[in-house]
Amino acid sequence: MKNRANEIDFREVVNSWYLQNKRDLPWRRSSDPYRIWLSEIILQQTRIDQGLPYYLRFIKTFPTVFDLAEASEQQVLKLWQGLGYYSRARNLHYTAKEVAYEMEGIFPKSFSELKKLKGVGEYTASAIASICYGEAVAVVDGNVYRVLSRYFGVDTPINATEGIRYFKELATRVLDLEHPGDYNQAIMEFGAMQCKPQLPLCASCGLQISCVAFQLQRVDKLPVKLKKNKIKKRYFNYIVLLDHQHTLLQARTKKDIWQHLYQFPLVESNDNLSLDELTKKEDFLDLISGKSYDIRLFNPKVSVHKLSHQHIYTQFWIVELKEPIPNGIHRKNIREYPVPVLIANFVKDFGL
DNA sequence: AACTCGGGGTT
DNA sequence: AACCCAGAGTT
Structure with missing residues (x-):
């Protein structure tokens, strides 16, 4: 009392x-x-x-x-x-x-x-x-x-x-x-x-x-708080398509983090991927759809983006196409799109 | 009632 | 690494 x-x-x-x-x-x-x-x-x-x-x-x-x-x-x-x-x-x-x-x-x-x-x-x-x-x-x-x-x-x-x-x-x-x-x-x-x-x-x-x-x-x-759920690990491969002036962004529409924000085309996997593994993935092949390209890994050291309940291990793959990107956006307009901090940091580091 | 949703600051 | 922040909506 x-x-x-x-x-x-x-x-x-x-x-x-x-x-x-x-x-x-x-x-x-x-x-x-x-x-x-x-x-x-x-x-x-x-x-x-x-x-x-x-x-x-x-x-x-x-x-x-x-x-x-x-x-x-x-x-x-x-x-x-x-x-x-x-x-x-x-x-x-x-x-x-x-x-x-x-x-x-x-x-x-x-x-x-x-x-x-x-x-x-x-x-x-x-x-x-x-x-x-x-x-x-x-x-x-x-x-x-x-x-x-x-x-x-x-x-x-x-x-x-x-x-x-x-x-x-x-x-x-x-x-x-x-x-x-x-x-x-x-x-x-x-x-x-x-x-x-x-x-x-x-x-x-x-x-x-x-x-x-x-x-x-x-x-x-004090105060007493019941236990939190443990942190989930996720592995993101962002495909940064580039032609002369454009790149490709897509909205996140699924019920997940960052809903309605934009990102580069994403290939999510159960672990970090090598270049060989990535380029055999169905999502990647669909995206490229037979076009010729040069590819390189932007960050050989995998970056970890830490959220409250997820650690996201991310690799950014730079893919240069000889032909124009369908539905691409002008690189200079990328700042108009709301993006997660993870993407904003990449854009800044890469100099897009 | 439990889960999910970000990013950053403080130890 | 663990905890927290002028919480709310969904399942």
């Missing part, structure tokens, strides 16, 4: 810590739901340092929800390139069009209506509703899980149904009903800067005395 006095103490310490330590971030200078929504989508599973330049570019390119709605999906994905979790960008664009064309550019004004928007879940709906409209709904993100689990000494796993429900209730209990928007940002900022995942600043923490995890020396054990 939790101590009511501790909960009040917790709230006040967090609020006063925030007044002293909060960063001056651009979306904190506004309560425009478009800007708050945009910032929250960009920051899903993304550190502020990584998302901030994207936010600035999006606001500059698309000052209003109408500007974003009128853009092409490819333009939105291109601006999103490098941020990852690309379905966020597609949902962002979808919702911009919905708000612009079906809601007259006005965002919904309650948690429950906001949550109906594509790409807006529990967390994001709570954030927008509390920050923009003062609705008393608690956010629960990775920071909140960490701060609450440590301070109240809760070892229920945060990524299973029971823990998700428990921490939502706890977060709601300690929410500052007078200033929910500022308080929500305060507890997240506190988690990001003070109660950090590793090497938290307990020595200078105003909550140290009443922090259960600190008193029990369990800070480094």
Whole structure:
């Protein structure tokens, strides 16, 4: 059973810590739901340092929800390139069009209506509703899980149904009903800067005395998270077709990573391939379809692109054709296409 | 309820 | 190498 006095103490310490330590971030200078929504989508599973330049570019390119709605999906994905979790960008664009064309550019004004928007879940709906409209709904993100689990000494796993429900209730209990928007940002900022995942600043923490995890020396054990699945290895052979001025890009359409981004024609295999093995593959032969070509391996040292759940071993094969590439694109236009970082790095290194 | 979706920062 | 990040959608 939790101590009511501790909960009040917790709230006040967090609020006063925030007044002293909060960063001056651009979306904190506004309560425009478009800007708050945009910032929250960009920051899903993304550190502020990584998302901030994207936010600035999006606001500059698309000052209003109408500007974003009128853009092409490819333009939105291109601006999103490098941020990852690309379905966020597609949902962002979808919702911009919905708000612009079906809601007259006005965002919904309650948690429950906001949550109906594509790409807006529990967390994001709570954030927008509390920050923009003062609705008393608690956010629960990775920071909140960490701060609450440590301070109240809760070892229920945060990524299973029971823990998700428990921490939502706890977060709601300690929410500052007078200033929910500022308080929500305060507890997240506190988690990001003070109660950090590793090497938290307990020595200078105003909550140290009443922090259960600190008193029990369990800070480094909380929060508890159930095991992650292991990393899958994949082997990609990208076929970089070249004629005088062109190359070939293809969209990724399968339900897989990088859906709707572009790449060179891909031959995926179960292991690294030699030149002989590659040139016997059906996918490769279909692509070449009897044309004469010169081929060389761009990176004899296989590059490894590491994603959260996949390690992708990649070889780039440069294939020069004497005749024009069917459906090829001008090399100079390659920058118009949204591509994974793996491809962008190659384009840069190769000098395409 | 478990899986999937990126890329980068911190130890 | 392991863990995490202002999570959401799908199966």
